[in-house]
Amino acid sequence: MTAPDFLPFARPQIDSATIEAVGRVLASGWITAGPKVLEFEARLSDFFGGRPVRAFANGTASMEVALRLAGVGPGDEVITTPLTWVATANVIVAVGALPVFVEIDPRTRNIDLAAAAAAITPRTKALMPVFLAGLPVDMDGLYELAHRHGLRVVEDAAQAIDSRWNGRPIGAFGDLVSFSFQANKNITCAEGGCLVVNTADEARRSERLRLQGVVRSGSDGMDVEEPGGKSNLTDINAVIGLHQLEGLQAVTRRRAELAEMYFAAGQRAGLESLGIELPLRSSASGPMTNWHMFQVLLPEARLRGGRGAAMEDLRAAGIGTGVHYPAVHLFTFYRSQGWRPGMLPHAERVGRSILTLPLYPSLREEDIERVCTRLALVCQSLLR
Ligand SMILES: *Cc1c(COP(=O)(O)O)cnc(C)c1O
16 A cells, blocks of 8 residues: 655646746746736736736735835834734835734634724824735725725735635725735746736836836936835746636636535534634625635644644644744734734634645545545544
């Protein structure tokens, strides 16, 4: 008998046409930002209903540029969620502003908009929601709150490509919307990102901020009015993204099928009776997730060795899992800004107990059965 395949929690899917297209770019004599980036931006703009889009080297850079476009700087506060990849908070710090973490809704695991409303002060400049695992927040409520207080919105939609709100893709409406095409995301450029903006002016300023602030004129003129960074995408990465974008619909459909298989297999394995919480199911109206991740909450306080022991036992059984994410406000740097354990109990509990299970298009139904059966066994054996 051979051991079953190791199942990672995520796995990029790159076909041979993509590999050949990357080879053609490498052989073309033009390998950095060029025609493939322009084509990628055009296809993304089509997807987002014609809104202007600019590509970036990664989603962190596109979020930082979004904050600059929103006029966020020293002395400003940005309200966000602690249950995110730390990039969200780090870019707020990078532009000199203060991240204000508020509580999450433990069912959606996203920012609680009532808590966000309660945290608004005269210094608040922007709201920065994150769509964890691809699940949008209440977008009507979000923009109603922003408009009522004259706030900009920077959506960290890094995980939310092809997620929908009342049938419309995230990014096709709203204020500044940032996506990531890092290797684990639903579509990837290996590394990459993009920013959806409102106007041609914002698009031009995005171009300047992603390349040193340089403005060219005539055949030899160059000027810088506002220094920028260096975060352009390359044609090598863009051509990967172009191929991935063509497969996006199929990827989203497959992920939804796999999520349904998880709910069914999870029920057969009795996960909920072991105290394991499953993610929220999407409905046809309102928020529709792209199932970027399938995440459960473990009864970690009742497990000998906690979540770490469960992860080790799963790994030994050939099942890779991930933690997305520990609550950001408890990291040493953010504690130095005054954040303490106990301030955001829902986020802290979810951060301690959340576990990402394998989910990617080539996963099979029998793999999901195996993950759920083993997860139940592991928790049973560790429960005190
Ligand atoms: C991936 C991710 C980012 C950052 O994207 P990079 O492309 O890795 O810079 C930001 N926020 C969230 C929620 C992410 O998942």
